[in-house]
Amino acid sequence: MQNVVMKADVESLIDCFSPDPTKPYTMSELIRMAEERNAPLSHLVVAQAMAAEKLSYEEILNAVMDAFRHNLSACELGLGEGKSFLLGRVASDIARENSRGPALIEDELVNRAMTYTLATEVGNHEVGLRPCAGTGDSCPYTGLMRSLLENPYPWERVAQATALMLKIGSIFRAGKETTGCNMEGLGAGAAVTAAVLTELRGGTPSQVGKAMVLALSPTIAVPCTPRVMVPGLCAMHISGAILLGNQAANLVLKTSLPMPVDVDVMLAMATRIHKEAAPAITPINIRYLRPFFETDENVERLISPELLSQESREKEAVLEEARNEVRALVAQAAPLTRTLGDVVFGGSSMAVGSPTNMGRICHEMAKGEITAVRIELTTDLFSRRAINVPGILMGALYGASTSDIESYRKVVPDILKRGLPVKITQIMEPEVQRIWLETREGSFMVNSLNRGGGRLAIIDALPSREEALAAAKRLGIVVAQ
Numbered sequence: 266m267q268n269v270v271m272k273a274d275v276e277s278l279i280d281c282f283s284p285d286p287t288k289p290y291t292m293s294e295l296i297r298m299a300e301e302r303n304a305p306l307s308h309l310v311v312a313q314a315m316a317a318e319k320l321s322y323e324e325i326l327n328a329v330m331d332a333f334r335h336n337l338s339a340c341e342l343g344l345g346e347g348k349s350f351l352l353g354r355v356a357s358d359i360a361r362e363n364s365r366g367p368a369l370i371e372d373e374l375v376n377r378a379m380t381y382t383l384a385t386e387v388g389n390h391e392v393g394l395r396p397c398a399g400t401g402d403s404c405p406y407t408g409l410m411r412s413l414l415e416n417p418y419p420w421e422r423v424a425q426a427t428a429l430m431l432k433i434g435s436i437f438r439a440g441k442e443t444t445g446c447n448m449e450g451l452g453a454g455a456a457v458t459a460a461v462l463t464e465l466r467g468g469t470p471s472q473v474g475k476a477m478v479l480a481l482s483p484t485i486a487v488p489c490t491p492r493v494m495v496p497g498l499c500a501m502h503i504s505g506a507i508l509l510g511n512q513a514a515n516l517v518l519k520t521s522l523p524m525p526v527d528v529d530v531m532l533a534m535a536t537r538i539h540k541e542a543a544p545a546i547t548p549i550n551i552r553y554l555r556p557f558f559e560t561d562e563n564v565e566r567l568i569s570p571e572l573l574s575q576e577s578r579e580k581e582a583v584l585e586e587a588r589n590e591v592r593a594l595v596a597q598a599a600p601l602t603r604t605l606g607d608v609v610f611g612g613s614s615m616a617v618g619s620p621t622n623m624g625r626i627c628h629e630m631a632k633g634e635i636t637a638v639r640i641e642l643t644t645d646l647f648s649r650r651a652i653n654v655p656g657i658l659m660g661a662l663y664g665a666s667t668s669d670i671e672s673y674r675k676v677v678p679d680i681l682k683r684g685l686p687v688k689i690t691q692i693m694e695p696e697v698q699r700i701w702l703e704t705r706e707g708s709f710m711v712n713s714l715n716r717g718g719g720r721l722a723i724i725d726a727l728p729s730r731e732e733a734l735a736a737a738k739r740l741g742i743v744v745a746q
Contacts (some may be wrong), residue, residue, distance in 0.1 A: 271308075271421060278304055278312035286316035292436065292474065299470035305471040306460070307429040307520060314428065325426035329431055335395055336407040339383050341390025349390035351496045351559055356384035369504070374416050375511045378458070379504040385505050401450025401489065401499075402457070405506040406430050408669075409458055411518050411616030419466065424462045433477070440536035443546055446489035448539040451502040451509075451687035456481035458510020463517055472517045474528040477509040480513035481531050486542040494558035553587065556580035597746065606719045606743065608668035610656075616649045617656045618719030620698050621667045622742045623711050624660025629736035630728065633706030637686040640708045641699040646715060647691035653687060661702060667719055716745040733737060 281298050290313070297308045310736070314325045343349075343356040346351060359380050362368035367376040385394065385404040394400045394407075397642070413423045434573070437453035446452060460479035463473045493499055515520050558580065565573065598604070610616035620642070640657055642650065658676045659665040662685075665672035692699075696714040698721070710727040720743045726733035737744050 270345060271425075274717075275308045275311050275315070275322055277311055278302060279316045279642055282313055282316040286313070291478070292433070292532060296470040300351055304470075305425070305464055306473050307464055311428050314432075316527040325428065326421065327656040329427045330420075332395065332406055333410055333427070335392075335409060336385060336388075336403055339394055340385040340407050341388070341734070342391055343384030343387030344388075344430065347384070347391045351390060351494070352387050352500055353438045353496075354387070355500060356380065356387045359383060363529055368435040370508070372511070374412050375414060375507060378405070378409045378412035378507045380408070381411045382454075382504050382507055383500060384408070384445060386500070386601045395429070397442040398453050399449040401446060401496050401503060402434060402437060402453035402506075404503045405454030405458060405510075408509065408592075409461060414467070422465070422684075424552075426465060428667065429460055429464065430457045433460055436532060440532070440539065442490050442540055445486075445543045446502050447484040447487045447535055450489060450499075451487055451536060452481055452484035454503065454506025455484055455513070458505045458507050459513035459684040460510075461525045461662070462511055462514035462541050466514060466518055468514070468518050475524045476510075476513040476700035477528050477562065478515040478524060478526045478531045479516055480510045481535055482568040483509060485535055486538050486674050488543050495554050496557075496559055497569045541650075548694075553583060560709070569673060573705040574730075577667055579701070591631065607666060607741075609719055610668055610670045610673050612652055613649075614719045615715060617653050617718045618667050618715075619715045619717070619721045620646065620653045621656035621660040622719055622737075622740075623698055623700055623713050623721055624657040624662075624724070625666070625740055626733050626736045626742060627700050627702050627709055627711045628661050628664040628725075630732055631704055631709040631710075632700045633704035635702050635704050636687070637688075637701075638662070638705075639688045639690075641690050641692045641697070641700040643692055643695055643697045643715070646698055647689075650689060653743075657662050657698075657700060658687070659727065661700060714745075719743070720745040722746060 295304060295309055295313070299306045302309070302419070311322065311325050314320070314323060320326070320328070333615055339421045341348075344360050345357060345500060347356070348354050363376065363380060367373060370376045382405045385407040389400050389404065394403045395660045397403050397406065398745070405428075410423065410427055414427060418426075428715045434453060437448050437456075442447040456477045459476035463476040464470075468476070479588065487502075489499065517524070552588075556576075599663075606614065606618070609621070638658065638661060640654065642653070647651055655673050655677050656667065658671040658680060659669060662676060662680070663669075663672050697712070698715050699712045700710065702709045708727055710725075710726040711723065711733055713723040714724060716722055722735050722745045723737065724729055734744060
């Protein structure tokens with residue numbers, strides 16, 4: 266009876282796509298339509314496919330499930346005798362541990378989904394997968410689907426969820442143009458997992474969209490190709506997609522966490538950043554990780570001895586360079602008992618702590634009554650001005666520390682009441698934060714670069730950089746290189 270009811274519900278939605286069933290509706294548009302019809306998002310996705318492809322309800326569900334036939338076989342291979350050249354027998358190892366209790370996470374459904382995701386990845390290295398954005402996201406799709414089939418969800422409901430997976434996956438498939446796990450295994454996998462689990466746990470279409478945004482957020486600008494050739498590392502991306510999606514679903518369904526970002530905006534940003542970031546990040550990743558890439562003994566026999574010798578020297582050079590870089594970091598590190606910095610009010614030691622300390626240093630140098638303030642912030646800091654401008658102003662006007670909650674809350678109303686001229690502008694230079702204080706005795710300035718932990722690097726200052734460094738020392742502010 267339930268199957269008949271769900272079929273009728275889905276069929277009643279087909280008219281949503283008249284007169285043009287092939288119109289490319291965005292995720293936000295589909296979510297809004299589903300909310301208006303009080304229908305699960307997956308039902309609308311199936312109805313759209315029925316209208317666009319002129320297939321019946323049963324044909325659509327059978328087709329989306331059949332699409333995973335090969336990938337489910339690859340998953341089974343990974344659970345058994347499969348051995349990946351990069352992951353070894355990780356899936357069968359976990360499966361064996363699961364016989365003693367959940368090996369990765371206590372939630373049984375999520376634990377199985379992670380296990381089967383890794384098994385599919387192992388199977389991919391043995392027999393390949395049917396790819397979506399790439400083969401990476403096909404792993405969490407397959408792992409989640411198999412886990413759902415083993416839980417008390419009817420086949421029909423799993424098929425609808427699978428349709429939702431493929432709908433979201435199709436957007437990532439179109440958006441992926443270069444290397445980048447944010448548009449494949451990690452990002453797409455996390456977004457799909459979040460959407461499916463949110464809906465199956467009773468979430469509304471709007472909540473599905475919010476969960477997708479949350480799940481995507483930590484994946485932005487994450488490349489994958491260098492890691493793909495390093496044994497072990499890709500396992501964290503692929504199975505981590507399930508964890509991120511699960512966490513996003515739970516945050517949306519179980520908390521009042523605010524989340525105003527439209528899912529279309531997040532998808533568009535992820536796609537754009539993917540194209541821009543991958544070419545910049547990947548060479549750095551390859552530089553450090555190439556010495557650890559998996560090799561094939563027979564293929565290496567085809568490479569000239571001179572090139573192999575050069576690569577060996579490059580590996581030693583990378584190891585030595587890394588040692589020196591980390592040694593420099595250790596040399597700059599604070600003593601163990603003073604590792605944590607001062608309290609920073611406002612939510613971010615970078616967006617608030619470092620700019621506030623810039624203001625404090627300028628206040629420390631300034632002489633005379635302050636008559637005007639000018640602040641210049643790089644783009645990302647300017648966009649977060651709601652939280653950092655109060656900090657900068659309380660540091661500059663009061664000399665208040667980053668932990669002074671009372672000053673943080675009162676400084677802007679105080680300035681507005683006094684009518685003190687304050688000019689805040691955006692600049693394009695990365696990391697830069699500058700402040701000028703005009704007083705009855707002259708001009709004072711700090712030109713700095715933002716650093717985390719409340720730290721900053723001082724580039725220039727008025728009356729002098731030396732005086733700014735001395736002021737920072739008196740205030741106990743850590744100056745980075």
